[in-house]
Amino acid sequence: MKLRAAALASLILASLFVTTSVQAADPIVIAHRGASGYLPEHTLGGYELAIKLGADYIEPDLQLSKDGVLVAMHDDTLQRTTNVSSLYAARNGGYKVSDFTLAEIKTLTVKPLGTASTSYPGFSPVNSDYKIPTFQEVIDLVKTQSASTGRQIGIYPEAKQANPVMENKILATLLLNDYGQSTDKVFIQSFSDATVKSLDAKQAALGLDMQLVQLGVAVTGGDGVARMGVIGSGLSLLSLDQVASFADGIGVLINNGSYAVTKSFIDQAHAAGLLVHGWTFAQSDAGLAAAEYQRYLDMGMDGVFTNYTDLAVSAVQQFTSPVPEPATAALMMVGLLGLGLRARRSRQA
Ligand code: G3P
Ligand code: CA
Numbered sequence: 001m002k003l004r005a006a007a008l009a010s011l012i013l014a015s016l017f018v019t020t021s022v023q024a025a026d027p028i029v030i031a032h033r034g035a036s037g038y039l040p041e042h043t044l045g046g047y048e049l050a051i052k053l054g055a056d057y058i059e060p061d062l063q064l065s066k067d068g069v070l071v072a073m074h075d076d077t078l079q080r081t082t083n084v085s086s087l088y089a090a091r092n093g094g095y096k097v098s099d100f101t102l103a104e105i106k107t108l109t110v111k112p113l114g115t116a117s118t119s120y121p122g123f124s125p126v127n128s129d130y131k132i133p134t135f136q137e138v139i140d141l142v143k144t145q146s147a148s149t150g151r152q153i154g155i156y157p158e159a160k161q162a163n164p165v166m167e168n169k170i171l172a173t174l175l176l177n178d179y180g181q182s183t184d185k186v187f188i189q190s191f192s193d194a195t196v197k198s199l200d201a202k203q204a205a206l207g208l209d210m211q212l213v214q215l216g217v218a219v220t221g222g223d224g225v226a227r228m229g230v231i232g233s234g235l236s237l238l239s240l241d242q243v244a245s246f247a248d249g250i251g252v253l254i255n256n257g258s259y260a261v262t263k264s265f266i267d268q269a270h271a272a273g274l275l276v277h278g279w280t281f282a283q284s285d286a287g288l289a290a291a292e293y294q295r296y297l298d299m300g301m302d303g304v305f306t307n308y309t310d311l312a313v314s315a316v317q318q319f320t321s322p323v324p325e326p327a328t329a330a331l332m333m334v335g336l337l338g339l340g341l342r343a344r345r346s347r348q349a
Contacts, residue, residue: 026316026320027297027301027302027303027304027316027320028056028057028154028277028302028303028304029054029055029056029057029303029304029306029309029312029313029316030055030056030057030058030059030156030277030303030304030305030306031047031050031051031053031055031057031058031059031306031309032059032279032280032281032282032305032306032307033046033059033061033074033307034046034047034049034050034058034059035047035049035050035053035120035307035308035309036113036114036116036307037114037115037116037282037284037307037308038115038116038117038120038308039112039116039117039118039119039120039125039130040081040110040111040112040113040116040118040130041074041081041110041113041116042060042061042072042073042074042081042110042132042133043110043127043130043131043132043133044125044126044127044131044133044137044138044141045125045126045127045128045130046116046130047060047133047138047141048125048126048127048141048145049120049123049125049309050309051145051149051153052123052149053309053310053313054309054310054313055153055309055313056153056154056185056303057153057154057155057156057185057187057303058138058141058142058153058154058155058156059156059157059158059305060072060133060135060138060155060156060157060158061073061074061157061158061160062135062157062158062159062160062166062170063075063076063097063098063160063161064097064098064161064163064165064166064169065097065098065100065101065102065105066098066099066100066101066104067101067102068165068169069102069134070134070135070136070166070169070170070173071097071102071105071132071133071134071135072132072133072134072135072138073097073132073160074160075097076096076097076098076160076161077094077095077096077097078095078096078097078100078105078108079094079095080113081110081111081113082108082109082110082111082132083108083109083111084100084108087107087108088100088104102134105132106131106132108131108132109129109130109131110130110131110132114307115284115307118130135157135169135170135173136173136177138155139155139173139174139177142154142155143177152185153185154185154186154187155179155185155186156186156187156188156189156213157170157174157186157188157189158188158189158190158215159188159189159190159192159195159199162190162192162194162195163195164198167195167198167199167202168202170188170199171199171202171203171206171208174186174188174210175206175208179210180207180208180209180210181208181209181210182209182210182211182248184210186210186211187210187211187212187213187248187249187277188210188211188212188213189212189213189214189215189251190213190214190215191215191216191230191231191232192230192232193214193230193236193238193243193246196212196213196214196246196247197246199212200212200246200247201246211248211249212246212247212248212249213247213248213249213250213251213275213277214228214230214238214243214246214247214249214250214251215231215250215251215252215279216228216229216230216231216250216251216252216253217229217231217235217252217253217256217258217259218252218253218259218260218261218262218265219235219237219259220260220262220264220265224264225239225268226240226264226265226268226269227239227240228240228242228243228250228252229259240268240269240271240272240274241272243272243274244272244273244274247274248273248274248275249274249275249276249277249302249303250269250274250275250276250277251277251278251279251305252265252276252277252278252279253278253279254278254279254280254281254292254296255292261276261278261296261299261301262299263298263299263300266299266300266301267300270300275302275303276300276301276302276303277301277302277303277304277305278296278301278303278304278305279304279305280305280306280307281293281304281305281306281307281308281311281312282306282307282308283308283311284307284308284311286311286314289308289311289312289315290311290314290315290318293311293312293315293316293319294315294318294319297315297316297319297320298319304316
């Protein structure tokens, strides 16, 4: 009887670990623009380094070329990150990605910016020429790296244009590569709520259910109620329940006094069923970075966009404890209850 009671108790206790809220397992490390603190941003070499440093997800921002190909690029112009102005004359007064064909874009080289360089100690990338990759090439890298590392690497594309054509191409590319369900390691993100809502509707129509993330800022009113600030021509506010009706998570700006991410904000987002990922962890000093990660991880943040994957991985290992799987929890409880029964028997003897 005692053993049956122990097993029953363990099952009841184990069920406590099966939560209906969205509290994630371990926080995820998202390689923001690749290993952008170390190598040229949005390059295959940079993404590969981030994976080698332990990133769970790599983040390609996406733009469309003149001939309609999705390429990994943050800006809508080519000038800041590449040598375009030394190879081409300006078009329509500038260097918009959408004014250049993929063939032309492929002639460009991405420059290291900020703390980045063209090499990283002890690392020889498969692709060391730092060209602008297509979205498909980024997915191909994810597949080969998942196979070679034995870890399923996730992908976290951002629709940088609020554009139905871009939405369709993102969904089609993912679908062609066997992504489609909520269990797949993919998040699609956008600052535009129209885009995220549209992606949600299109997925529903197609029988797809990939996770969607609304980007913006954390807003907490004087009433203490958390809301999502969506950045457009101005700032519009959405309730967290509204966001949860079309998205699975939110990506919020960190380190901003006007839009502070607090524990209460994260708790309210979790209660609404939303994951919370923070951008951008850009601190290169290991000590200062550790303190920054700890602050947000202690509040319950579920993921961090980082320019320095190694620092984020180290912080997650240091400042979070693995969430026990339900099965593991059940076994732990059986063990604990068994020990308790033995102790009681020896006291009675
Ligand atoms: O997508 C989250 C974060 O990357 C937003 O910043 O770098 O795209 O401007 P960014
Ligand atoms: Ca981004």
